[in-house]
Amino acid sequence: MTWKIEGFLESRDGRLYIDGVDAVELAREYGTPLFVYSEPRIRQNIARLKKIGDVVGCGFKLCYAAKAMSTLGVLRAVRDAGCDLEVNSGGELLKALKAGFSGDQLNFNGLSKEVWELELAIENGVYAIQVDSLYELSLIEQTAKRLNKSANVSLRLVPEIESATHSGLQTALLTSKFGMMPEEAFGAFVKYNDSEHLNLNGIHLHVGSQNPSPDVYTQAFEEMFNALLRIYRESGVRLKHINLGGGFPVNYLRDRLQADDFPADEREMFEADFEPADALREAWNAVRRLAEKENVVDLLEGITLLLEPGRSIIADTAVCLTTVRNQKTRPLAQNSPPYQGGVAAASADGVVLPAETTPPKGGTQNSDHWLLTDAGFNILLSMETYKWYYHLISAERAGEEHSFPYKVAGPLCDGGDVYFDVEGHGRLPDHRLLPENIQPGEVLALLNCGAYSLAQASQYNARYLPAVILTKGNGKAELIRKRDTFEDLIANDIY
Numbered sequence: 001m002t003w004k005i006e007g008f009l010e011s012r013d014g015r016l017y018i019d020g021v022d023a024v025e026l027a028r029e030y031g032t033p034l035f036v037y038s039e040p041r042i043r044q045n046i047a048r049l050k051k052i053g054d055v056v057g058c059g060f061k062l063c064y065a066a067k068a069m070s071t072l073g074v075l076r077a078v079r080d081a082g083c084d085l086e087v088n089s090g091g092e093l094l095k096a097l098k099a100g101f102s103g104d105q106l107n108f109n110g111l112s113k114e115v116w117e118l119e120l121a122i123e124n125g126v127y128a129i130q131v132d133s134l135y136e137l138s139l140i141e142q143t144a145k146r147l148n149k150s151a152n153v154s155l156r157l158v159p160e161i162e163s164a165t166h167s168g169l170q171t172a173l174l175t176s177k178f179g180m181m182p183e184e185a186f187g188a189f190v191k192y193n194d195s196e197h198l199n200l201n202g203i204h205l206h207v208g209s210q211n212p213s214p215d216v217y218t219q220a221f222e223e224m225f226n227a228l229l230r231i232y233r234e235s236g237v238r239l240k241h242i243n244l245g246g247g248f249p250v251n252y253l254r255d256r257l258q259a260d261d262f263p264a265d266e267r268e269m270f271e272a273d274f275e276p277a278d279a280l281r282e283a284w285n286a287v288r289r290l291a292e293k294e295n296v297v298d299l300l301e302g303i304t305l306l307l308e309p310g311r312s313i314i315a316d317t318a319v320c321l322t323t324v325r326n327q328k329t330r331p332l333a334q335n336s337p338p339y340q341g342g343v344a345a346a347s348a349d350g351v352v353l354p355a356e357t358t359p360p361k362g363g364t365q366n367s368d369h370w371l372l373t374d375a376g377f378n379i380l381l382s383m384e385t386y387k388w389y390y391h392l393i394s395a396e397r398a399g400e401e402h403s404f405p406y407k408v409a410g411p412l413c414d415g416g417d418v419y420f421d422v423e424g425h426g427r428l429p430d431h432r433l434l435p436e437n438i439q440p441g442e443v444l445a446l447l448n449c450g451a452y453s454l455a456q457a458s459q460y461n462a463r464y465l466p467a468v469i470l471t472k473g474n475g476k477a478e479l480i481r482k483r484d485t486f487e488d489l490i491a492n493d494i495y
Helices: 023-030 039-054 072-080 090-098 115-123 134-147 182-191 215-235 264-270 276-294 297-301 311-317
Strands: 009-012 015-018 034-038 059-065 084-087 106-108 128-131 151-156 198-204 241-243 304-307 318-331 367-373 392-394 404-409 432-434 443-447 467-473 476-481
Touching: 015 023, 023 034, 023 318, 023 443, 023 467, 034 039, 034 072, 034 311, 034 476, 039 059, 039 072, 039 276, 039 304, 039 311, 039 467, 059 311, 072 084, 072 090, 072 467, 072 476, 084 090, 090 106, 090 115, 106 115, 115 128, 115 134, 115 151, 128 134, 128 198, 128 241, 134 151, 134 182, 134 198, 151 182, 182 198, 182 215, 198 215, 215 241, 215 276, 215 297, 276 297, 311 318, 392 432
Parallel strands: 034 467, 059 084, 059 304, 084 106, 106 128, 128 151, 151 198, 198 241, 241 304, 367 404
Antiparallel strands: 009 015, 034 318, 318 367, 318 443, 392 443, 404 432, 467 476
16 A cells, blocks of 8 residues: 555555544535645655755755645645745735735745735835746735835746656746746846835746756756856846745655556656755755855855745645446447556557456456546636646545556546546546446545546536535544535526
């Protein structure tokens, strides 16, 4: 059971326990689908990332990317763990303030900010407004002048750094929508250096999400140092901070049986796993050598390094519990070989061989056994948009062997609402492995789904958004979001 995490995810008496809480009992009490987040795991992940401050020779500021999950109970847990916050809208900023964060604990990102959002950020003295363009910089100056205040800003660069992550998660390329060209930023530091209403404190880039290689952070840090040095030499500005974003990976693919179903590049991304502190130690040492060569170590040591991780703080802290609501058996599609131990069985000349797996009850070895759950892509959108993989286990039979293949799908009236790659491009397994003879009513658990799940959820098909539980450790848990009701579905409708 490679999914186990001691003290967090465990099998007791054959059932899944989360921080000592029986997952099946939670499902029965609060209904499914149900998200269960672990406050102790949030604290562990933040502590792991804070180790970066011990390996770099400058100030360090860790800011959780609220876009990954911003339920107030989760934000409170992040705050109590001693972590600051990065927000991407006026709404997230208001939620952060409601959760008890102060302005100097907040970075305000985003590339289409409205004036009211800028006013809110300036009035609350946020640590940095991340500036996406020269136009936005001028708008911030105008807004600050009208408020008779000064705005703390950081210019976001697009340095053309590519990593081996999903194309939709690349954010440091010329083809991405984020940031300004370096030459624009250098000119802005000269032009606005004496502005009474702009504090040009830093520069920012983000190398994307789920980066499988630590080398990308050395490349990013070197790019930022070169920019810092040029800004100082051309404008005289000593930057107060540089921001490398986040992007540290989470190992979504610890199950070796299921891993065999993935193409090599997809497998590399989903099972990526390295220590962020090790990656930043290497990056710092490389940049330190550059600073010594240029005789500007004081510039480097005088900055604060900012990081804005989301996925690596919150993804593996959550489980989505879902109930099997329906089952059916259907013949294999024409020319579709039987499933055998993670791959289709075939001889050397390509002739399909008989499958050796035992068929599910009511099925045959040449049949697909389908399970229909109550958790669809309306609450797990990445399964559709990015063909994202979340490991699936039985919460009721967590201790049993998971080796029997099922087609698993959600409840939505949409052919893409499935837990496999229905397009046939090989980006997800064709089957999910569970104990044999799964029946309607059994509770399953999707692991590692804390990031970009409920945060991106919709009421598609007029489905009620789920409740959220926060486990506290020592077998304790609390409700931090109630399940939607019919009144929530129509709250904003006018009829």
